[in-house]
Amino acid sequence: MAADDIPVAEVLAEDMGKLPMEAWLVALASLPAVGPARLRALLATGSPAAVWTRLQGPPSPELMQVAGKHDLYEQWRRTAVSLDVDRLWARHREHGVGVAALGTPGYPSALSHDMDPPAVVFHMGDPQVVAGPRVAIVGTRRCTRYGSDVAFELGRDLASAGVGVVSGLALGIDAAVHAGALDARTAPPIGVVGNGMDRAYPERNRALWRAVADQGVLLGEAPLGAPPEQWRFPARNRIIAALADVVVVVESHASGGSMHTVAEAAARDRAVMAVPGPVRSSASDGCHELLADGCAPCRDVDDVLLALGMSGAEAVPLDSRPDPDRVGQQVLDALGWQPADAEQIKGRTDLTMAEVAGAVEELRAAGWVAVSGRWIERVGITR
Template sequence: MARRPETRYVVALAALPSIGPGRLRRLLDRYGPEGAWTAVRSGRVDPSLVVQPGRHERAEVIERWARRAGQLDPDALWDAHRRAAVGVVTCDSPAFPAVLATDDDPPVVLFWRGDLDHLAGMRAAVVGTRDATRYGLDVAHALGRELAEAGVAVVSGLALGIDGAAHAGVLAIEGAPPIGVVGSGLDRVYPRAHGGLWRAVGERGLLLSEYPLGAPSAAWQFPARNRLIAALADVVVVVESHATGGAMGTAVEAGRRGRTVLAVPGPVTAPSSAGTNQLLFDGCGPARQAADVLLALGVEGVRHRPAAERRTAPTGDAERVLAALPWQPVAVEQLVLATGLALGAVVVAVEQLEDGGWVTTSAGWVERLGRDPGGADRDRRTGRVGRTT
């Protein structure tokens, strides 16, 4: 049977109810992946790691974790992600996106479909209310299309309304890839009406989540998702928003990170523009058209370069090995079986791929690498401080 990396325990821990990135980070910091899983299954977690108001509430959380852990098989859950072609990367891996690794509230683990290299280049989040007007939908669609055409990757939460309209605009042309950040497992589409949009974003761009397969959406997960949207974006554009809501929360997270926040002006009598007009009153710049966003990014226009143009493509055995390498760590022996090449040929191919910046190796494991937005290797990262509970 093929070996599985220790990451499988992190995946299983992420499947626990109400775990949250903060709790997960504290468990891993205290016990390590396998030790944390053992502590959770036995119900012997240090209550102080749960961070609940009272001892009774902490005991309930630990009991629920133990019950759920008794129903989970880390090996089977890991294999399910491989079969579903869902990539898994933890924050201590060189393959972890640097733009999130340097954030002050980073995810502990990421699940994705698509290509992490699509995080290279400039990114603008286009967000807003689900209850959008025709005006807002048209503006979001135009912004998505024109930004993608200019080479700017558009980030959204793939929600109904503004988010979906922006990514529909991106997908209407051949431009920069779309990037979606969702608040559930990648097999639990929410809203269901956006199933086709999820698939298209995963095929043409990148679909990201903090939650493993099978994880349903929950109200507390959407603010956590919104902080990732803000962290990924160089500029956040709020198209339409009520006075309160997820888009306003994203704007707050963006401002806290020093990101530029722009807002689309709307009728002063329209509730759907109350939030955006407030942002403008508070000093955010207006986004009247894509040119305003490009100006905030510091460019008049950028040319989109597909990932294949950013690195010299491998050839021969190296190309064969890379094609067989999923976006999870695998043992060298697995690559021998997957490619049919001799062990020596695989080892040489892996060395070539490592020299070219395509993979990293550690103790017999091989893992794909992407590139930083600036082209720097991802293992040159700063430390991280977790905040989210």
């Protein structure tokens, strides 16, 4: 039988056997106009490889319903027929882009328990640096010199204290924050991007992207080739909020991306702080509204460390505590850096209450957590 005569189903079956599940997930994420919600809806209908196969076959009412528009479904079908999944997967490996599916060992534990976790996370750099306390610093692209200086100092001083600094790597405040974090050369920086990692956006921040990937990690949920479309950035902002134990707004106008990140943080019960600005500066209007609404003021790094439950002494990254065992690490990952009770930890893991209680007692004795009444809280930083 000639190669052209081999049934498509047989070719697909052979490809599915040699490609990992993540390759088909990358292909689905590469479909036109597929964001977090549509990708989640597609995966609800079957495995990534099975969904991809169905897109190449006769019209599927179930998948057409996910698309919502006939024209979009036709774009998906044409893409599924023409896209070389093997080559797409190879491109990600060639670019040094790792891929982790929700529920797999390589997926960042900081996102796995989120209310809206990405189905897939792309990363450049070391994803293991997403551990310990993390602070997101956000603000306007049209920042003042005052805002840029404060952002740089906060990024530098937090990183020096062993805190992972998170930003979206945009112009303005984001860029200043990570310039400061990189200057400290201590805690690895964490950048969250909204488009494919083969295209730095904005282009002016290309060197910053590269430095963050080299010294820390870039994270996102867009595959290679994904353009910086406007709808991708609110989705990115929810990941910034999900990664953060505290969100600090340095400068923000009354509306904009920073306020969207604040809303995502509030939905996740994350602490939000705001830097006071000059009363006549419109760049600080959003910060002043947050302060009027009761958010804590951020005057310097000590205010943020206090919100994290850390002091300068606790922040020193020298740790003689014994490593937690497997169950203890599960409890620490589920606990994060906000106080929680045993019932909440149990709900975030597959552990029994007895296992949680035993692990908490061992972690308390080793100095990893402090217990006050029913509340359990992390102490210091992990290695």
